[in-house]
Amino acid sequence: xxxxxxxxxxxxxxxxxxxxxxxxxxxxxxxxxxxxxxxxxxxxxxxxxxxxxxxxxxxxxxxxxxxxxxxxxxxxxxxxxxxxxxxxxxxxxxxxxxxxxxxxxxxxxxxxxxxxxxxxxxxxxxxxxxxxxxxxxxxxxxxxxxxxxxxxxxxxxxxxxxxxxxxxxxxxxxxxxxxxxxxxxxxxxxxxxxxxxxxxxxxxxxxxxxxxxxxxxxxxxxxxxxxxxxxxxxxxxxxxxxxxxxxxxxxxxxxxxxxxxxxxxxxxxxxxxxxxxxxxxx
Amino acid sequence: xxxxxxxxxxxxxxxxxxxxxxxxxxxxxxxxxxxxxxxxxxxxxxxxxxxxxxxxxxxxxxxxxxxxxxxxxxxxxxxxxxxxxxxxxxxxxxxxxxxxxxxxxxxxxxxxxxxxxxxxxxxxxxxxxxxxxxxxxxxxxxxxxxxxxxxxxxxxx
Numbered sequence: 001x002x003x004x005x006x007x008x009x010x011x012x013x014x015x016x017x018x019x020x021x022x023x024x025x026x027x028x029x030x031x032x033x034x035x036x037x038x039x040x041x042x043x044x045x046x047x048x049x050x051x052x053x054x055x056x057x058x059x060x061x062x063x064x065x066x067x068x069x070x071x072x073x074x075x076x077x078x079x080x081x082x083x084x085x086x087x088x089x090x091x092x093x094x095x096x097x098x099x100x101x102x103x104x105x106x107x108x109x110x111x112x113x114x115x116x117x118x119x120x121x122x123x124x125x126x127x128x129x130x131x132x133x134x135x136x137x138x139x140x141x142x143x144x145x146x147x148x149x150x151x152x153x154x155x156x157x158x159x160x161x162x163x164x165x166x167x168x169x170x171x172x173x174x175x176x177x178x179x180x181x182x183x184x185x186x187x188x189x190x191x192x193x194x195x196x197x198x199x200x201x202x203x204x205x206x207x208x209x210x211x212x213x214x215x216x217x218x219x220x221x222x223x224x225x226x227x228x229x230x231x232x233x234x235x236x237x238x239x240x241x242x243x244x245x246x247x248x249x250x251x252x253x254x255x256x257x258x259x260x261x262x263x264x265x266x267x268x269x270x271x272x273x274x275x276x277x278x279x280x281x282x
Numbered sequence: 283x284x285x286x287x288x289x290x291x292x293x294x295x296x297x298x299x300x301x302x303x304x305x306x307x308x309x310x311x312x313x314x315x316x317x318x319x320x321x322x323x324x325x326x327x328x329x330x331x332x333x334x335x336x337x338x339x340x341x342x343x344x345x346x347x348x349x350x351x352x353x354x355x356x357x358x359x360x361x362x363x364x365x366x367x368x369x370x371x372x373x374x375x376x377x378x379x380x381x382x383x384x385x386x387x388x389x390x391x392x393x394x395x396x397x398x399x400x401x402x403x404x405x406x407x408x409x410x411x412x413x414x415x416x417x418x419x420x421x422x423x424x425x426x427x428x429x430x431x432x433x434x435x436x437x438x439x
Contacts, residue, residue: 091398095360102331102358110340114390115361116398127394133343133383135390253361 073277076267079107084281086147088122088129088138089113092194092253093153099259106263110145118157119171123178139178142186148281150179151229151266153191155213156252160205165213169220176224187279188224189272190217192232198241200251207240221273228273231265310414310437314351314368317436321366324432325425328364330355342383344369348376350416363391363402365409366429367420374416381413384420391422414439 087093087109097111112129121127128135131145142150158168176188192214195207214232221228235258237243246258254262269275321327333354335346346352350370357364367384371377391406409422410430414437421429 091360098331098356098358098360101333101337101356104334108336115363115394115402117394128390130341130387130390132340133386135386249361 072275074269074275076264077269077276078267079105081276082106082109082149082266084147085149085151086110086112086142086145087151087153088117089151089153090117090157091115092156095248095254095256095259096262099256099263106266110147112141112145116157117154118162119154119168119175120158120162122154123171123174138175139182142179142183148186149189149276150186151189151191153193153231155193155217156196156205156210159209159213160202164204165209165216168213169216172217172220173224176226185282187281188221188226189229189276190221190226191229192217194232194252194254195236195240195242196252197247197250198237198239201241211240218273227276227279229266230271230273231262234261234265310417310439312370312417312436314353314370317433318353318355318366318368320436321429321432325423325428327366327423327425328362329358330364330366331358342387344380344383348372361399361402363395363399363406363422364424365391365420365422367418368433369418371416371418377413377416377418380418381411384411384418387420388422 085106087096089096089111090113093111093113094115097113100106100109100111110131112131114127114130117127122138125137129138129141130136131141136144155168158171159165162168162171179186179188193210195210196205198207201207210232214230218228218230220226235242235246235254242252242254246254246261248255248258265271269277322330333341333356338344338346338352338354342354344352344354348371350372352369353366354369355366365387367380369377369380371380388406388409388411391409392403395403395406405424405426406422408424408426409420410426411421412419412430412433417437419430419433421433423429
């Protein structure tokens, strides 16, 4: 019996050792295929091929971060911007003039406005412009004023009284060319004409005609390097007429409340066909 | 005795002539603000806007530095041609220049209104100007005549 126990114990330890050895053997031996040739194995008949060390992977160039498009400045134009502006206009713009004289709005902007002024009068000088106590033609006045921005709201008188839309556009060609000949640096800002009060419409001057005229003005500005300023849309009622609350005389003239809006929208660069902040005035 | 009387009379006559001439040449000396306020109080005047120095210069070439005092007022109603000027210039020559400007202003108003606003044309046609020494006045108003009377009265004319 003692011999049998001794054998069992021996066998047990033998099994443990085997187990341990097997584990180590397995972990330390890699099974290779029969035809495996080590990389550094060289026969006498073979050239030594030096395998260059693989080049380190190149560092990828930095990815350029795209420069963001500058956000256009859409902030309202302040009084300072209007310092070298001149406003040409008829009796409708005289309201703007009076409003600004009373409130100080638009800073030192110059007003060259008079009753019954028109594109036609501007080229014939039937009604001269008045600046510093002297009469001027439209072509000469900006030489003395030094203005760099010339705003115009004209045409309501022309369309009704002086030959209609087609003739008025011919007059615009002549007017702009005449002023540019003397003062080529001046930038022109042509405002859309206000609608008229519904009961004052007649075949020679109605709101459909004024809309058509304004569209032609817009195209004229594109073709002649002028800036179109769309102001009229703020004063229309549902019938495309001058709204009751903005009309002072059931005709074509506007109230001070309307003029306040007018001034606000002159400051709004989004009404301009070209952002006026990005025009070179020199 | 007769000679003494003659001498005394001559002295009295010369003194009278000298003082008389002095009185005839005495200048107008009035406050334009007071005249303006009186005009507003005593006539039917619409709401007026008194122009700033800058706008006086831009519109009419009236340089405030060449004026001892100046009020240039326009009607706030853009469809009315009413206007009032009351200016004391620094010199008689400057006053003459502003008088010419005032007359040209009335002509401009007539030209602008003749075929446009007949009522305003009629008002502009009756516009008045006045000049006493360094003082110049312009009145374009349906009551221009009355305004001129007030001005003349203030100036002792």
